[in-house]
Amino acid sequence: MDITGNLSGTRALVVGVGLMLALSMGAAPTPALAEGRTGTTNVTIRTQIDNIKFKAPTVIPFVAKADGTLQGPSENTTTIDNLSAYGIHVANMKIGAKNSWSIVADAKTGTAQNSIDFKVGPDKALQDAHAATQEAGLDLSKNASFDMGYQGIANGTDKIKLKTSGNVARVTRDIFHVPGEGDQVASITWTVEPGAHTA
Amino acid sequence: MSARKQSSPLGSKHRKRLGVVCLAIACALIAVGLYAWQSKPVAETGASVTAAEGKSRQEIQDELDAIVRDNMMTISVAPVAQLQKGGKLRVNVQNVQDNKFPQRFRVIQNDETIYESGVVETGKTVETCPAGDIKEGEAYIEIQALDAKTYDAHGNPTRIKVRVAQPED
Numbered sequence: 001m002d003i004t005g006n007l008s009g010t011r012a013l014v015v016g017v018g019l020m021l022a023l024s025m026g027a028a029p030t031p032a033l034a035e036g037r038t039g040t041t042n043v044t045i046r047t048q049i050d051n052i053k054f055k056a057p058t059v060i061p062f063v064a065k066a067d068g069t070l071q072g073p074s075e076n077t078t079t080i081d082n083l084s085a086y087g088i089h090v091a092n093m094k095i096g097a098k099n100s101w102s103i104v105a106d107a108k109t110g111t112a113q114n115s116i117d118f119k120v121g122p123d124k125a126l127q128d129a130h131a132a133t134q135e136a137g138l139d140l141s142k143n144a145s146f147d148m149g150y151q152g153i154a155n156g157t158d159k160i161k162l163k164t165s166g167n168v169a170r171v172t173r174d175i176f177h178v179p180g181e182g183d184q185v186a187s188i189t190w191t192v193e194p195g196a197h198t199a
Numbered sequence: 200m201s202a203r204k205q206s207s208p209l210g211s212k213h214r215k216r217l218g219v220v221c222l223a224i225a226c227a228l229i230a231v232g233l234y235a236w237q238s239k240p241v242a243e244t245g246a247s248v249t250a251a252e253g254k255s256r257q258e259i260q261d262e263l264d265a266i267v268r269d270n271m272m273t274i275s276v277a278p279v280a281q282l283q284k285g286g287k288l289r290v291n292v293q294n295v296q297d298n299k300f301p302q303r304f305r306v307i308q309n310d311e312t313i314y315e316s317g318v319v320e321t322g323k324t325v326e327t328c329p330a331g332d333i334k335e336g337e338a339y340i341e342i343q344a345l346d347a348k349t350y351d352a353h354g355n356p357t358r359i360k361v362r363v364a365q366p367e368d
Contacts (some may be wrong), residue, residue: 040357053290054276054300057272058300058344058354062248063259070248073263091360129246161276166247175250182249186354191339193360194278 002118031080043120052194053083054148057162060120060175061182064168064175068107070118071087072164080190081159082148090146092136093120095129095152105130107169114173116185118166124190129186140197147196219262245355270354276340280306280333281363288314288330288363290340296322300344300353306331308338308363318350338363 057078064072072078083086097103100114105128107115119126124146132138140146149157150156226284254262277291294302298321306314306328343356 004222037351051275051293052359053273053293055271055273056355057267058245058271058272059266060246060355061263061266062246064248064250065261071259071263073267074260077264078265083275092358095246118246120246123279134307178249182247184245184247187245188355189358190355191358192358193273 016122035065041146049083052088052192054131054192055081055083056192057077057191059164060164060188061119062164062166062185063137063182064171068167068169068171070116070164070166070168072118072120072166072176073136075123075161075163078164079159079161080162080192082152084194085153085193086150087196088148088194089197091141091193092137092139092189093127093132094189094191096187097133098184098186101183103133103186107144111170113170115169116166116194118164118186119166120162122160123163126165128165129188132188139193141193142167142197144197175195206313221247230289239355263285269299271359272302272342272343272344273302274355274357274359276304276342276361278359278361280336280338280340280363281366282330282363283327283351283366286330288325288333290361291326292316292319292342293323293324294319294321294341301347301350302345303345303350303352305341305343306333306338307341307358308333313338318345333363335363335365337361 003097021171042131060072060078062072080090095103102112102115104110104112104115104117105116116129118129120129122126122145127138127140127142146160148160149155151158173183220250255279273295275291275295276295277289281289281290288306290306292302292304301321303317304316304319304325305312313333314328316325316328316336319325338361341356341358344353345351346353
């Protein structure tokens, strides 16, 4: 059962009416209730089968400078935006190398050609791409930095901003003349689920 | 006059041959043009890298940001996939009208693909799909953006963890 405390729109209104009703009952108890008939009423709520809805980038492009440093898009643009009436979070990030690129922990060390290291994630919670290349991906289910509040939440946490950084080394692929968005180095599969992170 | 009459059949034959040759050349040019157009490489991108010479950091940043903005995609699926009568599963995958990409989706359970959809164009919803052998419990719906012209995979897929459940009475 999915339980949420944050709602908006019509559903919030319905909940609000329900809570008001409960409060007014408590404020003015009938004589019968006041005389020893005590008990608790659980007020519960859960999501209906409304869709989980969010917006995510299908592409994260980098530019390699002459010294091998990567420049990525700005974090204000590279976001995952929650468009749902309840909180969601990123539970996993799985990365696979493409086109003979090697995703390594540190591109500057080692000898492999077309080596790349990069990190992606919210500020202060950047995740190492190399760690996410394992079969099971990188478990983020316990990481609060990947939580997103309901759409329109006042403090702006209905989105996560993705920062990027990284390096390439010993590049033999022609990244100068590649058309479109560039030479694909990796595929990133985000797994998103309703609710916040597990403690 | 008579000379013209005698040469006329030959001229006609020559013109016909010339016409056939011209037609063949035109067809060949069209074929080459079509091939060049069709074989134009389509960027298959996820995380990509390129080089930029002679541009300021801000110019590069602006270009990268524009690429990201052009490749954002909204995903919308039911978080609870209900088993329904007739061996169907309610997934309610919506490819919203504002999206730029057609989508394809897979229903995955225990690393096995239970169902793979056809192309879901923007503005379309797939409410149910065959349930196959799916069991109650945890499953994933993986959404893949597609190139609007070729329907090849475009960019990173995204998975949504869902719960497969029996319908409520």
